[in-house]
Amino acid sequence: MAGVIGPGLGVEELSLLEKSLGLKKGNKYSSQGERKTPVLQANDGPSLTGLTSIAIHLVKQAKKEQLLGNTAEEKAIVQQWLEYRVTQVDKLSTKEDIRTILKDLNSYLEDKVYITGNNFTLADILLYYGLHHIIADLTVQEKEKYLNVSRWFNHIQHYPDIRQHLSSIVFIKNRLYNTH
């Protein structure tokens, strides 16, 4: 499907990330194993395996270390959510799984603008890419149910250079009734 990245398409996601970081194309990727784990083929030195390791490497290459968190605490949160992305979001299979994840995220994001709170980080980018195909399939009612996720997602997709060719997902607040 055009404009959507499916789960496990790490390589495509990494080229999106490269572009959003303002890096020139030049890195070569391949995928490995059944789960198509992305591998970064380095010209010198050993190759890098795994989505998060490569993503962190790219951020450093782009000299945008602030995307990994400014304080020690923020850095830890970014790490934790990158791990969450790979171990939880990418392993979603049933509708029930998706509901659980969205519910968790929804309550987590209730008091936050970004994943780490007040700063935009790599965790936002990778969660956005990872959730895109899931959010795209939600119904209007579900989007409204997971209001905090929707707000965050809508915010990130409007962040410059992040969405690129991915489809823009429409969020509407149901105006048929008033919440206040």
Place this chain on the structure above:
Amino acid sequence: MGFGDLKSPAGLQLLNSFLADKSYIEGYVPSQADVAVFEAVGSSPPPELYHALRWYNHIKSYDKQKASLPGVKKALGKYGPADVEDSTGTGGDSKDDDDIDLFGSDEDEESEEAKKLREERLAQYESKKAKKPALVAKSSILLDVKPWDDETDMAKLEECVRSIQADGLVWGSSKLVPVGYGIKKLQIQCVVEDDKVGTDMLEEKITAFEDYVQSMDVAAFNKI
């Protein structure tokens, strides 16, 4: 536009529901709009208004960059939901407009000559109008007559409606329009002379058949 009094619980409530699906007051980046509202709010919103609180804390984190945030500060009433009337008294675009009398004339007093001319023209117009044959003003009305349930005999209902006779009232074509659940409403056309028959009188007479008619609406009213 506007949130009303942001120091009041009602104003904060408005802000809270406004921010439920938004990260910032305007667009997708922090701007002077946020600063303006932030300053108006003044202190931390209560925890139960978590959308407002989240936004408040987030804007607080920009404290040092406040001045460098993009955008130009506008009056407080310019922000927020569009369906709320501005009560801050600062965004007074509409109030300004009220002061300008677009149709007012510059001179307060008509000059004598102009007055004469105007009277002359008025007289001319009056006489012209008098010569015209008096046209009977007529209207074509489309009525929706709703029965009580699907068991109401619609043929009888129509008969009842058509039995209403009045000077200046002519019944036209009718049809049954399905409403749902097997219920049909009667849509009937009639032509009335405005001076003789009014919709009030029609409604009164039609709803008088209370065994058949639940309610009656005027679906369309056109002057002929």
